[in-house]
Amino acid sequence: MNRNIAIVVVAYNRASSLNRVLSSLNNGNYLDIDTVDLIISCDFSGEDACSVLAKEFIWEFGNKKVIVHNENLGLRKHILFCGDLVSDYDGLVMLEDDLYVCPNFYNYIYQADTYFKNNKKIAQISLYTNEIEEFSYSRFMPLNQEADNFFMQVPSSWGQYWTKEQWFNFKEAYMSGELEITQSSLLPDWVINHWPESSWKKYFYNYIIKNDLYVVYPYKSLSTNFGDAGTHHKNQHSHNQSVLDYSISNFKFLDIEESKVIYDYNYELHKNLLNQFFEKDSFYDVEFDLNGMKDLSKISTKYLVSSKTCSKPIKTFGCHLLPQELNIKFHNKGDFYSLGLTVNFDPNIQIEKIYNRNLMYIPSITLNKLRNEIKSIYADSNSYKIGKKITSFFNPILGKFKNL
Template sequence: MTGPRRGEGEAGGRRRGDNSAALPLPQDRPAVVIVAHARPRSLARLLSSVARGRYPGAVKLVVSVDKSDDPEVLRVAEEFVWAFGDKEVIRRPERLGLRRHVLSCGDLSREHGSVVVLEDDLYVSPEFYAYAGQALAFYRGRSEIAGISLYAHHLNVHARLRFEPLPDESDVFFLQMASSWGQAWTWEQWRGFRDWYGGHDGPVTAEDNLPDAMVGWPDSSWLKYYTKYMVATGNYFVYPRESLSTNCGDRGVHHRSGTTLFQVPLQLFKSSFRFKPLADSAAVYDAWFELLPSRLDRLTDSLKGYDYSVDLYGTKAPGRLGTAHVLTSRRCRSHVRSFGRTMRPPEMNVIAGVPGQDILLSAVGEVVGAADGQLPQFYPELSSRRLLAMVRARLAGRLGLTKRT
């Protein structure tokens, strides 16, 4: 298998001049860094999508190939023709493994000022570079931002349930979890993590303030360390509402077999993006994909005065909440406020004051059960087979059987 020839893969037959059209907003010009290992077809597919991108001028492409017994990956990387600037292929002389490999690729932000990092099982929109460059420029120097995601989650990856951020007038929301399915960093953002990581590279344990499912991810996961850093420092990743990358779910280190569970639609047409500061956004979520109480209080007065956590997905251990009350979908012996669950996203039921007994504000000590029994009612469009598969996946995650980046 070989990479695309010059001119191949340009959407609609566009020539280089079209791909290099000036973009309307100020933007960084990050290097594009590809993380590759043992999947030549995946690498060729990703490179073909990167070749379709629109670029504001010369852009450096780096393909980092971890040591492998398969020479085909290196051949695909070396034969790929990059029409938009310099290309460098880094051949790792020893097997780094996924975590060390991604960390070494993030370190390239020091040389280039900023980077877009893409693992080889991804596929990107032609507008991925416009979004990344504009987002990096807008959030540069804002110490509360730890990085930029190209991927937009449609699932809460811990609960394996639908996730829908509250809409607003911007193209982004904020999540206290790093992204591994297309991400960008400035050197300043990456250096903040690297400085912290030097003293915190030991095992992630149940004592860390992270979702239980994430704690169970394998040690090869760099993402759980970056998320631990974000939780410890109070920083957030910027996420797009419409995805600029998608995860093809190829078999690899963290997928024992292929999956389409994390495929999402791509934004193919927008080249100018609207951002807002973290402080001005109501769509700010913690590492469990739960809306921050401070943001919910901006939208409703019904819970003001209570010291509470949000646990609408039912994935937080009550004994580790650290608040007197919890807003939850779990069963409780008693409660002080209650809401129905007919609107989406689920926090809209609280904002709108929907009557019912599905979402409860309860003292933490009154929580007695799980929320899984509510799945068929709130996700009726999912087939019984898909629901069963999601529940099994969720249980496997609790048992440490599922693996992820």
């Protein structure tokens, strides 16, 4: 018997964005399933362009339901409302209106659901694959393995799927108040201090970490993010665009118990997998902080490999290999990363060092665009100064590299 998996589109005051994502859904491959329900939920904005578009949109693959809210919920409450719609289904694909899916997205979700639906360690299945790590703006490239998926303790919000059980397990924890976020929460500093109150994602982030759960990610993205201006961004930006996969129709999955590619809450390879990098050494009680964004007070391991400054490094490594973990695995010579006692590392984020590394992977033609995007994102942040430091750092670099 086929699993009943619906699609819900979360819309708010962006009719052109809504039209784009709906058009991509119309190009989807829905196998031979008789009915795929589509729900379009329009939050109140005072404008009716989205609701008119939603009502006029023709959906030929199953039932269509349009929900028009009479008062503004805001993004967090709207997502929570839409998540609860899974109560009528086995699972739910959730898409915000500035996303776009490739034709095989439903095929991927259906196969992934079949494979992982009984695995209690899985909190969510992602359609989207990050190409940029969202805290240091470093290029993210996971290690390879013989499968079409890997795992992270990072929630997905740019194309995601929950089974009924996965969603309501989270919702129960959320409603109990146990997911309230404090400075001691094992979350990235960026999430704790600078993600807004409108964010539902930070609570789901906390839920994943507190319960040692994981998200299934595809190596090749099945959705992408146009970054249209909206609740969290005043201007459109493109740095969250991912290359869409049009090639795979039969997906090969690997269970988390077998996988050697599992990333933690900071996009760093999980500490339980790091013995593969130190087979001839004794540094088994070690954690990675290659992007240099972790709060050292929350690291419990004796040793650390980090781009932060180490006063007494035991060994150092270069940074030219990708994925970046290979610099450690193959002992690439250099002085970018250090292995040492955790207590010997300076806790400060090395902004200039990280962005010098990133320049090697960012084409010079996109450098000015990236600088302007970063400025637009952080222009209104009064408490967090990294954005301004980054943009001030880019100015001399742009001059230095403009002729490359």
